[in-house]
Amino acid sequence: VQLQASGGGLVQPGSSLRLSCVASELTLNSYAVAWFRQAPGKEREGVAVIRSSGQTWYSDSAKDRFRVSRDNAKNTAYLQMNNLQADDTAIYYCAVGRPILSTWRDPRTYYHWGQGTLVTVSS
Numbered sequence: 001v002q003l004q005a006s007g008g009g010l011v012q013p014g015s016s017l018r019l020s021c022v023a024s025e026l027t028l029n030s031y032a033v034a035w036f037r038q039a040p041g042k043e044r045e046g047v048a049v050i051r052s053s054g055q056t057w058y059s060d061s062a063k064d065r066f067r068v069s070r071d072n073a074k075n076t077a078y079l080q081m082n083n084l085q086a087d088d089t090a091i092y093y094c095a096v097g098r099p100i101l102s103t104w105r106d107p108r109t110y111y112h113w114g115q116g117t118l119v120t121v122s123s
Contacts, residue, residue, distance in 0.1 A: 001026045001112050005094045008117035011084055015121070019079040021094030021114055026075075032099055033070060033077035034110060037090035037119075044093070046105035048079060057104055061087075084121045091116040 003026075007019040021033060034049035048058045048068040056068050065084075070077040077094060097110035 003094050003096065003112055003114035005092065005114035005117045008092060008119045010120045010122065012123050013085055013121055015084050016080070016082045017084065017119060019081070019092055019094075019117060019119075021077045021079075023075050023077075023096070026096065026112065028070060028075050028077060028096065029072040031096040031111075032104070033068070034095045034097065034099065034104060035066075035068060035077075035079045036093045036095060036107060037088075038093070038116075039087075039090040042090075044107050045090075046107075047092070049099060049104045050077065051099075057101065059105070081119070084119070086121050089119060089121050091118050093117075 002024045004022045032051040035047045038044040047062045050056045050068045065082045067080040093116045094114040095110035099109045103109045
Protein backbone atom coordinates (compact mmCIF):
# COMPACT_ATOMS: atom_id res chain seq x y z
CA VAL A 1 0.00 0.00 0.00
CA GLN A 2 1.30 3.41 -0.92
CA LEU A 3 -0.07 6.90 -0.47
CA GLN A 4 1.59 9.63 -2.49
CA ALA A 5 1.00 13.18 -1.31
CA SER A 6 1.91 16.06 -3.60
CA GLY A 7 1.11 19.65 -4.42
CA GLY A 8 3.04 21.50 -1.76
CA GLY A 9 5.25 24.45 -2.46
CA LEU A 10 6.29 27.97 -1.53
CA VAL A 11 3.48 30.49 -1.75
CA GLN A 12 2.75 33.99 -0.53
CA PRO A 13 0.20 34.78 2.18
CA GLY A 14 -3.30 34.83 0.76
CA SER A 15 -2.50 32.24 -1.92
CA SER A 16 -4.12 28.89 -2.57
CA LEU A 17 -2.79 25.39 -3.03
CA ARG A 18 -4.39 22.06 -3.76
CA LEU A 19 -2.77 18.99 -2.29
CA SER A 20 -3.37 15.55 -3.77
CA CYS A 21 -3.14 12.10 -2.23
CA VAL A 22 -3.03 9.21 -4.66
CA ALA A 23 -3.39 5.66 -3.42
CA SER A 24 -2.00 2.50 -4.91
CA GLU A 25 -2.88 -1.07 -3.91
CA LEU A 26 -5.70 0.33 -1.82
CA THR A 27 -9.22 1.44 -2.72
CA LEU A 28 -9.58 4.87 -1.18
CA ASN A 29 -13.36 4.91 -1.18
CA SER A 30 -13.34 2.12 1.41
CA TYR A 31 -11.63 4.38 3.90
CA ALA A 32 -11.66 7.81 5.36
CA VAL A 33 -8.85 10.00 4.11
CA ALA A 34 -7.43 12.50 6.54
CA TRP A 35 -4.99 15.34 6.15
CA PHE A 36 -2.59 16.12 8.96
CA ARG A 37 0.16 18.67 9.20
CA GLN A 38 3.26 19.03 11.31
CA ALA A 39 5.12 22.26 11.78
CA PRO A 40 8.69 22.33 13.12
CA GLY A 41 8.72 21.67 16.83
CA LYS A 42 4.99 20.93 16.97
CA GLU A 43 2.88 17.82 17.19
CA ARG A 44 1.11 16.38 14.18
CA GLU A 45 -2.26 18.08 13.87
CA GLY A 46 -5.43 16.84 12.18
CA VAL A 47 -6.63 19.32 9.58
CA ALA A 48 -9.52 17.63 7.78
CA VAL A 49 -10.99 14.24 7.02
CA ILE A 50 -13.45 12.88 4.49
CA ARG A 51 -15.13 9.62 5.31
CA SER A 52 -16.15 7.00 2.76
CA SER A 53 -19.70 8.34 3.10
CA GLY A 54 -18.50 11.79 2.05
CA GLN A 55 -18.95 13.24 5.52
CA THR A 56 -16.26 15.77 6.35
CA TRP A 57 -14.79 17.14 9.51
CA TYR A 58 -12.39 20.06 9.88
CA SER A 59 -10.20 21.60 12.51
CA ASP A 60 -11.17 25.07 13.65
CA SER A 61 -8.25 26.58 11.76
CA ALA A 62 -9.26 24.85 8.53
CA LYS A 63 -13.04 24.94 8.46
CA ASP A 64 -13.44 28.33 6.79
CA ARG A 65 -10.50 28.10 4.37
CA PHE A 66 -9.83 24.47 3.48
CA ARG A 67 -11.95 21.91 1.68
CA VAL A 68 -11.33 18.17 1.54
CA SER A 69 -12.69 16.12 -1.32
CA ARG A 70 -12.16 12.85 -3.11
CA ASP A 71 -12.40 11.50 -6.64
CA ASN A 72 -13.06 7.80 -6.33
CA ALA A 73 -12.56 7.21 -10.05
CA LYS A 74 -9.01 8.53 -9.72
CA ASN A 75 -8.45 6.93 -6.31
CA THR A 76 -7.33 10.35 -5.16
CA ALA A 77 -8.18 12.71 -2.33
CA TYR A 78 -7.58 16.44 -2.30
CA LEU A 79 -7.13 19.26 0.16
CA GLN A 80 -7.94 22.66 -1.31
CA MET A 81 -6.34 25.34 0.83
CA ASN A 82 -7.29 28.97 0.38
CA ASN A 83 -6.08 32.18 1.96
CA LEU A 84 -2.95 30.51 3.25
CA GLN A 85 -1.14 32.17 6.13
CA ALA A 86 2.31 31.84 7.62
CA ASP A 87 1.09 29.57 10.40
CA ASP A 88 -0.13 27.09 7.78
CA THR A 89 3.51 26.34 7.03
CA ALA A 90 4.08 22.66 7.71
CA ILE A 91 4.58 19.27 6.17
CA TYR A 92 1.18 17.96 5.15
CA TYR A 93 0.42 14.25 5.27
CA CYS A 94 -2.48 12.18 4.07
CA ALA A 95 -3.56 9.06 5.88
CA VAL A 96 -6.30 6.44 5.63
CA GLY A 97 -8.32 4.81 8.35
CA ARG A 98 -11.81 4.48 9.76
CA PRO A 99 -12.16 7.24 12.34
CA ILE A 100 -15.18 8.35 14.25
CA LEU A 101 -15.84 11.92 15.33
CA SER A 102 -13.99 11.51 18.61
CA THR A 103 -10.90 9.92 17.05
CA TRP A 104 -10.33 11.60 13.71
CA ARG A 105 -7.66 13.94 15.08
CA ASP A 106 -5.70 11.09 16.65
CA PRO A 107 -2.89 9.90 14.34
CA ARG A 108 -3.12 6.44 15.89
CA THR A 109 -6.49 6.01 14.19
CA TYR A 110 -4.91 5.69 10.76
CA TYR A 111 -3.44 2.63 9.10
CA HIS A 112 -1.36 4.04 6.29
CA TRP A 113 0.41 7.34 5.75
CA GLY A 114 1.80 9.22 2.81
CA GLN A 115 5.31 10.63 2.86
CA GLY A 116 4.29 14.25 3.28
CA THR A 117 4.48 17.35 1.14
CA LEU A 118 5.93 20.64 2.35
CA VAL A 119 3.85 23.79 2.31
CA THR A 120 5.69 27.03 3.01
CA VAL A 121 3.79 30.29 3.24
CA SER A 122 6.07 33.29 3.22
CA SER A 123 6.33 36.73 1.70
